[in-house]
Amino acid sequence: MEPLLTLDDLAQRSGEKPRTIRSWIRQGLLPPARGGGRASYYDDEHLDRLLFVVALRKKAGARLPTSVVRDVLHQLLRGSDPDVVRRVGRGEESLEIADLFGAPEAFSVAPMASMSAPAPADDEVVRYMELSQEEPIDAPPRPEPRWTTIQLREDLELRLASDDPERVARLARIARRLRQLLEQEGEP
Amino acid sequence: MLELNINFDQSDLPAEGEYRRHLLARVTPPQQELTEDVAPLDLALVIDASGSMHGAPLDAAKQAAATLARELDASTRLTVVSFANDVVVHADAVRLDDAGRAEVLAMLGSLEPRGTTDLHAGWLTGCTLLAEGDDADGRRRHVVVLSDGCANQGVVEPGQLASEARAQLDGGVTTSGVGVGDHYSPTQLAALAEHGGGALHDAVGAAEIVEILLGEVRSLGDVVAEDLELVVFVPRGVRAAEMSGAPSVFDGERLTVRLGSIRASRPREVVIRVSGDASYGALTVSAELSWRRSGETSRQRVGADAAVATPTMAPPALPSARDARAVMVAWQADIVRWVAAYNRDRNQEAIRRLWRRDYEPFVAYANQLQETVEFAEAIRAVQVGSQRRMSERRLKQSVDMSRKMARNEEAFYRDSRGDVACQFAPEGLPRRRGGRR
Numbered sequence: 235m236e237p238l239l240t241l242d243d244l245a246q247r248s249g250e251k252p253r254t255i256r257s258w259i260r261q262g263l264l265p266p267a268r269g270g271g272r273a274s275y276y277d278d279e280h281l282d283r284l285l286f287v288v289a290l291r292k293k294a295g296a297r298l299p300t301s302v303v304r305d306v307l308h309q310l311l312r313g314s315d316p317d318v319v320r321r322v323g324r325g326e327e328s329l330e331i332a333d334l335f336g337a338p339e340a341f342s343v344a345p346m347a348s349m350s351a352p353a354p355a356d357d358e359v360v361r362y363m364e365l366s367q368e369e370p371i372d373a374p375p376r377p378e379p380r381w382t383t384i385q386l387r388e389d390l391e392l393r394l395a396s397d398d399p400e401r402v403a404r405l406a407r408i409a410r411r412l413r414q415l416l417e418q419e420g421e422p
Numbered sequence: 423m424l425e426l427n428i429n430f431d432q433s434d435l436p437a438e439g440e441y442r443r444h445l446l447a448r449v450t451p452p453q454q455e456l457t458e459d460v461a462p463l464d465l466a467l468v469i470d471a472s473g474s475m476h477g478a479p480l481d482a483a484k485q486a487a488a489t490l491a492r493e494l495d496a497s498t499r500l501t502v503v504s505f506a507n508d509v510v511v512h513a514d515a516v517r518l519d520d521a522g523r524a525e526v527l528a529m530l531g532s533l534e535p536r537g538t539t540d541l542h543a544g545w546l547t548g549c550t551l552l553a554e555g556d557d558a559d560g561r562r563r564h565v566v567v568l569s570d571g572c573a574n575q576g577v578v579e580p581g582q583l584a585s586e587a588r589a590q591l592d593g594g595v596t597t598s599g600v601g602v603g604d605h606y607s608p609t610q611l612a613a614l615a616e617h618g619g620g621a622l623h624d625a626v627g628a629a630e631i632v633e634i635l636l637g638e639v640r641s642l643g644d645v646v647a648e649d650l651e652l653v654v655f656v657p658r659g660v661r662a663a664e665m666s667g668a669p670s671v672f673d674g675e676r677l678t679v680r681l682g683s684i685r686a687s688r689p690r691e692v693v694i695r696v697s698g699d700a701s702y703g704a705l706t707v708s709a710e711l712s713w714r715r716s717g718e719t720s721r722q723r724v725g726a727d728a729a730v731a732t733p734t735m736a737p738p739a740l741p742s743a744r745d746a747r748a749v750m751v752a753w754q755a756d757i758v759r760w761v762a763a764y765n766r767d768r769n770q771e772a773i774r775r776l777w778r779r780d781y782e783p784f785v786a787y788a789n790q791l792q793e794t795v796e797f798a799e800a801i802r803a804v805q806v807g808s809q810r811r812m813s814e815r816r817l818k819q820s821v822d823m824s825r826k827m828a829r830n831e832e833a834f835y836r837d838s839r840g841d842v843a844c845q846f847a848p849e850g851l852p853r854r855r856g857g858r859r
Contacts (some may be wrong), residue, residue, distance in 0.1 A: 382511070382547060383509070397543070403554050406511070
């Protein structure tokens with residue numbers, strides 16, 4: 235079956251390795267492939283975001299933390315003009331990143347057409363890297379631990395706040411022993 | 423012991439140039455297994471209790487759980503888990519004797535809707551509890567996940583879900599899924615069910631939850647083997663692809679297809695498209711099937727006599743009606759799966775490409791025999807319908823229906839949904855009744 239875009243298509247059009255693109259998908263820079271399994275394919279949304287990420291990293295440096303790229307991207311996508319991601323990725327517009335973070339001086343992403351331009355001065359990158367150490371303005375709230383509750387009886391339960399399956403398994407073992415104890419004690 | 427037979431739909435190849443043939447692999451379960459001892463069941467019902475399940479859907483899920491608690495064999499141990507943004511274990515491996523039934527029924531009263539949808543956490547907790555069960559060895563362990571939504575918390579990526587479901591299957595825990603309504607994620611639930619060695623069912627709404635959930639669980643007693651793996655060996659340069667969308671991997675010489683479980687009453691026909699260049703001479707393909715009996719860890723294996731297709735100058739031989747029909751059913755499922763994915767994404771260009779590639783060959787194949795002409799008519803309806811924006815309900819039904827036909831899986835619908843072509847008829851027109859199952 236011939237998809238709209240394959241992973242190799244994305245790699246060819248962005249100049250990035252398929253492995254890198256998969257990694258970016260896992261890290262939330264790009265949405266997961268459409269379809270699934272052998273039916274996986276990609277579309278313009280993937281390409282636009284990918285080109286945007288490439289443009290941003292090209293200008294700001296490959297050491298730019300992925301979390302910062304993701305925050306910038308998501309902030310733009312949630313903004314009043316999400317199409318700016320496509321325009322910047324395709325070199326139709328440059329972006330004032332500093333506007334997003336309130337940096338004192340502008341830091342622009344060059345259009346793709348001028349990708350061969352010299353890299354930014356080291357002090358620019360350093361300044362941006364320092365900026366990126368701060369929590370992004372609209373960082374999503376840190377998720378609260380997930381609660382797992384095991385009901386022993388209608389009026390008795392055990393609760394654990396943890397995402398770790400091993401700890402949930404241990405809670406289950408404890409619950410079973412408690413249930414046995416309750417039965418031995420004659421508790422209904 | 424399962425039986426495996428393979429053959430090509432047409433045993434000849436063109437004298438030169440590209441060819442495309444279909445390999446049919448038939449897996450036949452022995453009927454006498456029904457009378458043998460069946461491994462006792464550890465069952466986990468994992469129920470979506472997010473806010474969207476409020477009202478009739480959750481009531482139906484509770485009703486189904488209560489019915490199962492009343493009617494399952496006393497040797498069964500039942501676990502009931504609900505998930506939202508948290509996970510609640512309402513019953514943990516409760517043996518369904520009289521006291522156990524009463525306990526489960528009482529605990530179901532605390533199952534209330536709440537929060538968001540952490541599908542992965544709920545499912546994984548169900549699996550963990552089954553794996554941690556006392557004397558779990560020798561027992562069949564199965565999770566049924568029921569959800570009406572798209573997971574938006576925890577692990578949501580289908581590839582990761584598939585990988586974890588596969589790991590659970592390797593550990594002896596199988597998973598099936600029941601999707602409810604129009605908004606459940608077919609990719610997330612399918613990842614768990616297909617890679618977890620189970621089946622995925624589609625319920626139109628609350629009214630179908632009870633029947634489908636009960637149907638799925640009752641069918642477990644009929645399962646004679648789990649985690650079937652079909653390996654097809656082809657010569658280098660030949661391509662092979664399974665057509666119903668079952669999880670599969672092709673490494674250039676070997677196609678591995680995961681078939682899940684098989685029931686005594688449901689033999690399987692797996693259709694594999696094989697293509698290559700006839701100038702390399704005769705095509706010889708062999709296959710091996712392996713599986714695990716329920717509650718056992720060791721695998722059994724059986725091979726099949728090789729299938730051979732030979733180049734000839736004579737006009738191509740016609741397939742038998744039975745083979746042709748199996749090919750048509752699988753091919754239709756393949757097309758419908760893609761059409762649904764593209765239509766959902768409003769990707770008309772991809773749909774046009776699909777039809778350019780498949781429409782004429784499909785119709786030509788169907789028109790070879792009187793017994794398969796109906797498929798040419800059906801695919802015409804699919805083609806016309808695919809150019810419109812289809813409702814999510816129709817997309818889900820068409821994929822579910824065509825997949826079940828191709829895999830000979832039982833549907834537990836309350837009412838007939840018509841046939842695949844009906845799903846692509848303009849919305850609002852009356853549907854034909856009594857379609858194939």
